[in-house]
Each structure stands twice: as C-alpha cells, then as structure tokens.
Amino acid sequence: MWVLLMMKYHRGEIEVQEKACLREEASRVSKIVRENIVDVAARFIEKQVMLIIGLQDDNGLVWTSVVYERPGFVKVVDSQTISVRALPQPSDPIFAGLKTGNTIGILAIEFETRKRMRVNGIITKVHGTGFTVDTREVYSNCPKFIQSRTFLGFQTMKRQEPKLATHLDKDQKEMIREADTFFIATHHLEHGADASHRGGLPGFVHIADPQTLLIKDYPGNHMFNTLGNLVENKQTGLLFLDFEAGNLLQINGESTVHWEGTERFIHLNVKQIRNVIGGFPLEWEFGSYSSFNPLL
Template sequence: MTTTVYHEGSRAVQDRVGVRELADHVGRSIGPGIKPVAATFLEHQPFLVLGAADPATGEVWSSVLAGTPGFVRATGPHQISVRAAPLPTDPLRAALATPGTPVGTIALDPRTRRRMRLNGRMRPAPAGFAVEAERVFSNCPKYLQKRETYEEDPTRRPRSPLVSTELSATQRAFIEAADTFFVTTVHDTGADASHRGGNPGFLRAESPRELTWRDYPGNSMFLTLGNLAADPRAGVLLLDWTTGTTLQLTGEARTYFAANGDRTIRFTLTKAVDTPSALPLRWSAPHYSPANPEPGR
C-alpha cells in the first residue's frame, strides 16, 4: 500500500527528516474504502472543506461548503455525495463542475476534534456532485481547536467578494488572529486538502503578498510538503468562525529547512478572494489545543 500512497516528493521529505519507516507504518491506514464509522461521521458535519486546481488557469484553490448535516453522505464504499454547490463567485466553481478533476476534501468536527480526509475524482451529480474516493484516512486531533457548539443564521447572505492581488491591512490582521486554516496542494497523483492549527500568531502575514508558517510535527506522512516539493502551487482558506467570512488565497508555497530541524513554509500570493458572510454558521469561542506550541517556538 505505501508504494502507492507516497510519491517521490513525499519520499524525499520523509528521507530528509528521517521518518520513512514511521511513514510506512502510518501509510497502512490509508485506503480507498469508506468505513461505516467514517460514513456516520460525515453525515453529522455541517461543512466540508475541499480543494482542487482550476482546469483552465491551473490555479489551486481551497473552498468550503455548508449545509444541514446529511448534505455530505457516503453513497457507497468508495463514493460520497455532496448536495451543495459553491457560490457563483467561488474560484473553485469551475473545477467542481469538471468531471474527473482531482479533488481533496476534509471533514472536520470542532466539537469532537476529529477530522477525516478523502481524496478522489469529481463527478457531477443532481443537486451537487460526487467524489469517487481514492484515498480515505483520519488524522489525530493534534492542533485542532475545540468549538463546542454552532448555530445556523438563516438570514445571513453572502456579499459580493473583494478580489485582489495583495492583502489589505485588515486582511493581514485577520490572518494573524487565525487559529486555523486549510491548505490544498496537488500532484500528478491527485489533490489533497489539509488542516493547519495553532495559537493565534502561528500564521504570519509578512507582507501584502507573503505568508509564513512553521510546520509543526505531525503524522510523518508529509503529504502536503511532499506535494509542494513536486509542485509549488497551493490554495489557502481561512474562515471567520463567527461571521462566516471566507478568505481564499492562491499562489505558490515552498518549504525551507533550518539546521535545527525546523521547517518553515513561505506562501507567495497571486490572488485573494474575500467573501463576507459566505457561510451561515456561527461557532462558539475556541478552546485551544494543548498541543499548540507558543508562536515563535
């Protein structure tokens, strides 16, 4: 299984860090099947994060869809159905309408600090789309902030997005106050959507066009960094857990290795889409993960 789970980019990072054997062990948990416990988990989620490359422009974007729990459902051992559509202004809309597009998804439940990733291929379907699963796996709760409750605001309506090639001062402040973001990366083998979390300040807006974050120790698979080693295109998504605003960024990201073993990712922005009130969900305040390092450490 591990020979198909990892491509040369992930292998190069694993070897550089010295975790190939551990990665092989962890990689045995990845398979194409959706187990009953995973199917049940999906049906209880009010939102789904997903990412892909635009088939026309090549830009990689991350996005999020929300709906009444059950809007994401396993319709077989190797397929999920998503009964929702992206906003007309969502930069990921074209990719989600193109059959066969590689897509990465992540279902995350802040109430239980559980998450599940499913990568596969797009297939249009009535009232939404389906994803034919190629890789399904769960991750540990490390760096996940707990949010105990949420409510849906039926009066909230998405407003017109602000599209730019640089981050405003307000957007940079929003980024530096974030405790969670999502990143999509791609490779010839497919697309992957992943979660990153930490105490506010762990994600830095170094300039109007550059973000940085430290790569905290994880499951040693290095799927994200492995993809970036082969293809630097990336899409970043931030959510305002109170107002429902989304900030979608596309650009390129590269990993820098320090002599002490630290890893820093530098993301260079090419385009930003800021959509006020994009989601109808309002979550309670976070309880930060005890695994979070202090920013700068």
C-alpha cells in the same frame, strides 16, 4: 470490510520524509490509508455540517473552499462513493473546477470532538445541486492542533460581493493574525488534489509583507502529503474562516518549503485573493485551544 491500500508515496513526499529523518515512521503510518469507507467513517461524514474541499482549476491554480448545509447533505452511497448535495457560490474559483474527471481533496472536520477525516478521490458527476466523488484514499488524522468549537447554527447574513486582490489589505492581515485555524489545498500531477487542516495559537501564520506568508510546519502524521506535493507543484490554496463574524478569505499562491535543520517552513507568495464578507454563514462558539499548540 476495510480495503487495504497502503499509501504509495511519490518522490516529493519521500524527499521531505528523508530530510525530516522520518522515512521509517512514514512507511509505518501509510498503513492507515484505505480506499473505501467503513460504517463508522460513513456515520462521521454524514453528520457534518460542512466539508473543506480543494482542487486545481482549468488554469492550473489550486484553491480551497467550503461547502455546507444541514446534516445529511453528505451521503455515503456505497463504500467508495460520496454524494455531496451542496455547491460553492458560482463566483468561487472552486466552482469552475468541479468537473467530472477532476481530482478533489475533501476534509471532514468536527471541532467539538477534534476529529477529522481526509478523502481524496475523483469527481464522477456534477449536477445542479451537488457532486459525486469516487474515493481513492480515505484516512483519519490525529486531533493535534484542532481548536475545539461548538456549532451554534446557521446565521442569516447579507453576503457582499467578493473582493478580489493580489495584496493583503489591513483587514485581511488582521484576520490572518487572529486566526488559529486555516485549511490548505495542494495538487500532484499523478496523485491529484489534497485538502488539509492547520492549527496553532493566533499569530502562528506570520505575515512578512502583503504578499508573503510564513508558516512553520508542526509535527503531524509524518506522511507529509502537503509538503510533498509542494515540492512537486508550488501551487497552493489557503482558506481562512471567521467562525464568529462569518467571513471567508481564500488565497492562491506559490509555496516553497524552507528548512532549518529538520524543521520545515512554508513560504507562500500570494498571487490571488478572494475575500467575501458574510461568505460563511455558520456560527461557532470557541471552546479551547489544543494542548499541542506550540508557544509562539
């Protein structure tokens, strides 16, 4: 049985909804949000090979990362409890934020079928091989802007030491320019952490300079969870994954939402960068771009 929650929007989300002239639509779509996981959702989550996770660390910085393992590493223990048997690397800034009582945003995404599900909750237990989450918000998103990919398997890769920086270098800028997918985490003081997907044609993330990224917000579910959080808290975590070469790029920064009429843009000021060559040993074969991707 589904437990109806109906998302209660906070001030930032309402502000963006009103500026976008989509307040009524947002009110209607809030009914898709539940606090528990039904069987079909549980089966979807449990067959995944990776989860995108986002949270705020003890310093108030928001980061996004990925955990992965063979299918079955995620278990739905009961209708409101998820057990994850995987952890990020100890050097990953997400690792220190995995603490009991902290909120976490989780995104399960299946590129081949263009399906995705978001789970926001509270970490209830952390142990040597994983963590447990008590769910608070569970809902599916539409397939828009998801590029199809087929999972080929795990690669044997030599993970290099993380490269830390405050400015994007030439290789990092090239990785961003070629990206058709990235993930974004935000955090709200009362509503907690959230992790989401963004997709488009390569080049949809514009690099203004080595410390500034400009990203147009494409039409989505009208709830504006990400942008609403950014109105209240500028802290932002981005994650770029190289699905062929197996590299990982994490960016922490501060974002503001800019408007041109009813269109929205995220302006991100880069603060910290963590780049790991060989940090994502999952190999994927590209299929096709989403038909929803706007032309650049």
